[in-house]
Amino acid sequence: MTRDASTLGVTQARPRPDVVRRGVLFIAIAVVVVAALTDPEGWIELVVIGVGVAVFVLWERRPSLPVTVLTVGVLVPVALAQLSGGLEPVMFLASLLAVAVAGWEQSPWRAGIACLAAVVSPVVIAALQPAEDHIAAGIWVIGVAFPALIGRAVYRQEQLADQLEAARRQLAVQAHAEERRRIARDIHDLVGHGLAGVLLQVTGARHVLRRDTEAADEALAAAEEAGRRSMHELRGTVAMLRDEDQSAVALPLPDLAELGALVDSARHDGLAVEYQLTGDLQRVDPAVGLALYRIAQEALLNAARHAPHASTVIAATVGASSVALEVVSLGALASATDAGRPKYGLTGMRERAVTVGGELHAGPTPQGWRVLCRVPVAPS
Secondary structure, three states: OOOOOOOOOOOOOOOOOHHHHHHHHHHHHHHHHHHHHHOOOOHHHHHHHHHHHHHHHHHHHOOOOOHHHHHHHHHHHHHHHHOOOOOHHHHHHHHHHHHHHHHHOOOHHHHHHHHHHHHHHHHHHHHHOOHHHOOOHHHHHHHHHHHHHHHHHHHHHHHHHHHHHHHHHHHHHHHHHHHHHHHHHHHHHHHHHHHHHHHHHHHHHHHHOOOOHHHHHHHHHHHHHHHHHHHHHHHHHHHHHHOOOHHHOOOOOOOHHHHHHHHHHHHHOOOEEEEEEEOOHHHOOHHHHHHHHHHHHHHHHHHHHHOOOOEEEEEEEEOOOEEEEEEEEEOOOOOOOOOOOOOHHHHHHHHHHHHOOOEEEEEEEOOEEEEEEEEEOOOO
16 A cells, blocks of 8 residues: 655555555455356346446546445445345445445545445345345444454554654654754864864964064964864864764764863964853763853854954853853954854854753843853753
8 A cells, every 4th residue: 555645744545556456346346256156047136236346446447436426336236136135245345345435535424424334234235125035134234344444444554654654754854954954063163163263363464474474473373273173173073974883983072171272272362261160060961061162162263253352251150950151252343244144153053052952042242242051961
């Protein structure tokens, strides 16, 4: 059986393969053949029941055949063929009708009414037959009701399978989108931060090149060191992604313990920054520490770019239930020259905070700019 599960929450029935529908049709034909062999004299009734088989043929050819046409087209010939008291095997067509309706009809109301009609048909037929020729109505009621229940159970099972498949595809799409965002964040951190640091130093070297060659040389050396550091991180990350056995790669990832080194690097690049630490960093999960380190890295880079002459304070506080990272720049902000540029840095910081279950707020203050990220930690 196949269904269209291209969208999440699909509940439509899917058309079964032709071989299954043909199987129902072939069984219907076989029932008529058996009835003809058991009662060869009832040729008029066989002609009548042939109409019911023709309806099954039409149903097999046209899956969109209304359930009303199928139900009436099968039950009426079955009832007429039973009025003479012979050809009882054709009652099996009512069971096939119940299977076809319960297993293929999308509307539960239409399926329920059609199956109910098929179930009560043996009782109605027995009431219309001569007293000496009654069919075993009770047995046939069970023989129709049970296939109907089985058919609807299979239909419902396929519905659930379709919904699970659609959900799996949706999760795969979401995972793919999240992986794209993660790669974008990593590229921004590894390449963007490195290039930004290099450009800041090169710009400073260009400004003082003619009047202070020593300062220009220091700036170029700092640019070289920043580029080398970024290349080292980039090679390590690419090596980890390329290696199929990730357990064999022990790539050191930065965490909150390296914030001091990060601040020293920013201070070496000319940013007036102060670092404050409160609490035990050992209680911070490595994944949380990495996310906060990257957020601090982006915040310091933004401070160097947009508030190079401001005084920046970065504070990490590990409390009883959460760890907070706050980066505050006090001073005038440089006038924006890239107002139309997407704020990938802020977006990346917020995404990193969300991935570790935290929240981030960033925006201007009367004195400058403030970034605050708070992430829950396990109680000590």
